[in-house]
Amino acid sequence: MSPVSRRTVLSTGGTLAALAAGGPLLASCGGNSAPGGTTGGGGAGSDGPVAAPTFRAPEGPEPDIAGDADIPDTFFSYPADPTVSVPEAPGDGQPVRILTQTFSPVTAQPPQNTAWANLNDKLGSALEIQQVPSGEYATVFATSLAGGQLPDMFFLAEQPDMPRMVEATCLDLSDHLAGDAILAYPNLAAIPSDCWEAGRYNGRLYGLPSPRGAMSSGVLYRRDDLLAAQGVAPEWDDFEGFFSLAQQLNDPRGGRWATTIVPGQYIKNMLGIPNFWQYDGTTMQSWWTAPQMEEALEAQRRWAEAGLMNPDAFASPNTKVWFSTGAAYFNPDSFSAWSQYFADPPEGFDIDVCQIPAFDGNGTGHLWMSFPSYGRAGINRNAADRVETLLKVANYFAAPFGTQEYLDVKMGQEGADYTFEGTDPIATSTGAANSALGIRYIADCRIANYLPGHEDSARKLDASIRELVPDAFRNDAVYLYSETVESDFASSAQMFNALEADIVQGRKQVSEWRPAADQWWADSGQQMAEELTEAYHAAGRG
Structure with a gap:
């Protein structure tokens, strides 16, 4: 028996931070956020913190068991008629340059990489992605930062004095994301509000999250x-x-x-x-x-x-x-x-x-709730003239489960990268590698409870989450900064x-x-x- 198969890319949303198997402590399931709470700006500016982005559940196929901001939606199979959540190509015809990490081998480039080529076509802008193995990412990011070579969008690695670095490097997205402003980007609005705290610095919103939360809890x-x-x-x-x-x-x-x-x-x-x-x-x-x-x-x-x-x-x-x-x-x-x-x-x-x-x-005891987001990504402050385009691209990346865009982002091109068993997409022999582009660390959707062919087990998982999550302990210092x-x-x-x-x-x-x-x-x-x-x-x- 193989513990992980080709279904894993779709059903788990990719590689997640694992539990510390041998040691007595638990590795952070929140990605590059340390449990000490060192990764956010926390405090407010002179006018106080801006409002958190409004959460609005996605419009699309009805889940078999509906969740909420903490409980994931449950699907017994992939919807037969995926919703189109982005009706128009979000790109502006110009390349979108991205620096991101990957926990998989660095992929081939288009046109050999059909998943990447398909995404370029769907976006209307070619993605120029620099994928860096996760173990090397902090060094590469620091070098790019020091040389002023950061691209349009980038996953934020931990650096000394994160608030100062972020304010000097990243575009302030508050006017585009705070409160109801985010509703212009429906897939981003489907990300729970607490995830956005990962990108809050000195009260302002600078970062795009990759939701984890309950599903990454140990x-x-x-x-x-x-x-x-x-x-x-x-x-x-x-x-x-x-x-x-x-x-x-x-x-x-x-x-x-x-x-x-x-x-x-x-x-x-x-x-x-x-x-x-x-x-x-x-x-x-x-x-x-x-x-x-x-x-x-x-x-x-x-x-x-x-x-x-x-x-x-x-x-x-x-x-x-x-x-x-x-x-x-x-x-x-x-x-x-x-x-x-x-x-x-x-x-x-x-x-x-x-x-x-x-x-x-x-x-009773208390589950530890994982960090809401796997870190955060920024938009280069020098890309202010393209901010709406880049947020539309992020909105595409964050397409929720049950949409066509989710298949484009997570699976690739139908036929070349995945086929269907019934209504469920299954990666081809090359599809899983092709689709591991690292863009889920730029923006991502929530993880669904999806176990095709195992309805009883999906119901059991949903019941367990509902039993444990309401009384879970959260880390109260998450995304707060302390020197x-x-x-x-x-x-x-x-x-x-x-x-x-x-x-x-x-x-x-x-x-x-x-x-x-x-x-x-x-x-x-x-x-x-x-x-x-x-x-x-x-x-x-x-």
């Missing part, structure tokens, strides 16, 4: 088919109940473990630990100083000591494969990964997402990640955490919290 999956074969009900009321069930299921001799890795985030969710920064009504509080952290560390240490996870969990985790092939009953992943598991499932394959009871059984966070957060995170790994694996004691957290708070944490609190109020959030 959860704990379970193999219901394997549990049913063991006659085990996947139910527990607290951590001790979950631990006992894991002990019952764990079978190293049989090559099957309770979990792929130590379920660190799930344990923290059970304990109600903040989604990194949490505003308590007075100031920001960090998970590093949360009083529940020692309990979370002790629970993780017990899990690892009992050997309830794959023995390669820390050294070389391969979680998706272990879970897909039945080598584990439980696996941390994101909601968006559901469709990947159903790309080529074995007969009888059945999964669900675990609910989150409180650690002590007294109430101290910018300068000190990365080294602090490295230190705490290493300390947590050492404690979980038994190399250090749980008692070593609190002194380290207190020292960090004295050295820089309190300053971070104060600066983020000031930015929080300046942004009009509280």
